[in-house]
Amino acid sequence: MDEKIAPHLEELTRALGDLEKSGIRAEFEKLLAFRVPPEVAKESILRKFGGKQRVLKVKDLSANLKGFEITGRVLDIGEKAIRPQEGAPQDRPSRLYTGVLADETGSVMFSSWKVLHCSVGDAINVRNAYTRLWQNRVKLSIGEQSTVSKVPDSGLPPISEISKSPTKKLLEVGAADFSVGTIACVLQLSHREVMVRGKQSRVISGVLADETGRLPFTAWTELPGVDIGSIVRIEEAQVRMFRGMPSVNILSGTKVSPVGGEEAKKLAFTFDSVRKDPSPLKIEDIAARDGMFDIAAAGNVVSVRPGSGIISRCPECGRAVQKGSCRVHGKVEGIRDMRIKAVLDDGTGTMSVMFSRELAEIIYGKTLEEAEELMFSDISKDAVYEDLRRILTGRYLAVRGNSSLNEYGISFVAESAWVPEDDLAVRVVELLHRLGSDETDGQVREIAGSEGGEGFA
Template identity: 35%
Template sequence: MQIEFAPHVEEIKRALDNEIEDSNIIADLKKLLEYRVPLNEAKRSLIKKYGGSEKSTVRKLKDIQIGEHNIEITGQVVEITRKTVTIKNSEKILFSGVICDETSSRSFTAWSDFNLNPGDVISVTQAYVRNWQERPEINFGPRSKVTKLTTKIQVMEDCKLKKLAELRDGDINVHTQFIILNIDIHEINTKDGSKKILGAIAADEDTKLPVTAWVLSPALEVGNSIDVKNAYVRSFRGVPTLNINESTIVTKLGNKIEYMEKEGLKIGDLIMKDGAYDIMIEGNILSIRPGSGLIARCSECSRVIQKGMCRVHEKVHEKSDMRIKAIIDDGTGALTLVLDSRLTQKICGLNIEEAQKIARINMSQRAVEDDIKRKILGRRFAARGNMSKGEFGITLVASDAWEPAQTIQEQAQKLIGRITG
């Protein structure tokens, strides 16, 4: 046996009930690798070919990693919703929700109806983990086996009071306090039909955070300061969101929490956060990233597309759009600032029609990107929006952007004053 294949051959043989010659396994493995099939996928393919089944790797939810296959988890279903998606021009019903164990909570998608309900404790084998909004999401696919258990998940009862800024994706049994700034009630589709849920913006003394309540408590009213116990955190679009369900204890506080909005946060401080909601930053534009200027989006899902091809809907009618992806730096750190077409027009004075005209005259869409560079590179801007941290770094998607009234000269004089003083 060739020594470089030895551990992989042994792994394949352990998953088989029948004896296969080592030389045959090596020959088949070599053939798949020659066709550039990834090694892990090649091993799974051969196990299936030889009639075996991989043994699932037991994982706690806090330990799962994007890209893992054939894992086994045990947890309690916290919430579950039903949604219809279009995949390759065909509609399919999926079930998505949140599952938790004693270590963390994670989102999941079930590609079949396993008759799951909130409160069910389940064991899942042959699950896999995908990237969803830069977070690991567990998927129950066609090969997954879901078993309902009679045991209960033991969650640590003692939880210390946390500030909103301390909350992280996957936190369970959360105890926090905040004031409700606004509320929006809307309907979603669950497996049992339509259901009303409450979306709110909460704040403590220095931090805002979105809240989703799956039950409508009388204490959840605008202006109320409340204490929340046994909630959990799930990130949405990179921003930690506090979730309240049937197990959460919601109590109205006698004292009122006052939120004091900060004029601007240092980017260096933001880097330490998991995500942030409705914050302001200020800095200088250091560079304009590729993908700025004129872009094309899918008419179905609004994803950015190339040559009329969407990775979900394949060949589609494209719609024109415009954006800026810039690197902004305030001296303490840098992040990617994303401005949509409205904000691009606001700070560059350039709308989509004018951008298309520039591209036609120059016979290149790159000319639009160059025009944007000439107009904003090196200038100082303030921006407001949501910050998220993912595989490609830290990004702030702006809801507003503007040029501060304070001039560079005034800022320099202040800096000199601090140094000399």
């Protein structure tokens, strides 16, 4: 091979994969035959076949991304034979490679239909990569269209460093994380017995908290000395996704150790500070996460969704009954229930909030029975819905609960709801201004404070 073109071919191979197979080598030779300088030929090929791709880090990965570039170190790799499907084309790949890829921001599981000539510790560059959701987790996929090349000088930290699970704040833990470490306070803790493969096992579940937020956790091992209020360092815990929310899974390989004394004093949180009710987040910040656990938000009700009001539920499965019939159980004697789905807007974004009967009765100000009376006394079948719209639209509400992101935006399930104090203060000030009073700020706050105490929770 010509010494002048060898480095260019090498670079092209790194960027685009096997040049012979893809016909890129032939294309390159053709350009050279037309006396195009090798350097220029290389650039032209890179532009044509490489394109500009988004370069992502592991922490940037979310479900259903396409056509991006990523560089990471292989932490684990294995291959398995896939039984060819009947009638499938002969050239279909019969081996699937799976493993874990990591960079300085985290680690992610991958699967590849391409033959991977790399081993644990190698840094690889993947172009035309895509992601899939697999068991609620983000998985990096390497397909037929992807190109994979080894990167000898990646600048990535060595494997000894990168294989340690990153220590993260609870807010930063997400669907792309495979395993994490964190320092957090145990806010809730309870034991329960479950059957695991026919064996009675004790499981501990609870809630962890730090200054950024809260996450549920489950421990499949004993946690001696750990109780509510304990501050612990957790290393090599697994991240599980449940209903779009991450949770911390403590397994036998996870290390849990107490944090106390001087080290605990340096933390940005204490048991007392994390016990406080969460303060409202901006809706635009909620929209930036796949799912969030036990958070608060506040905003104005801008619309009440159709389907809100009195519904009938199947006594077997709880699904809403349509025209006396359950989708699964057929004709059933439905049980009356009330629910509200309202859109909350805080100026930074909107989210759809679901209120169960308990909360619906409180924010609506009418019980299910009172709403039923209205339904039966009015000829319009939408009487309750219209009444809900009239009463709720424009109202300022704070909610606390869990959020998850789907194709329609944020879906928030409220666990509690109340009228925020700050809103009351503002409204009292406005009221006093309207009445021409010159009351001082301090008195206003006092009035607001005494009223704000009665939460709706």
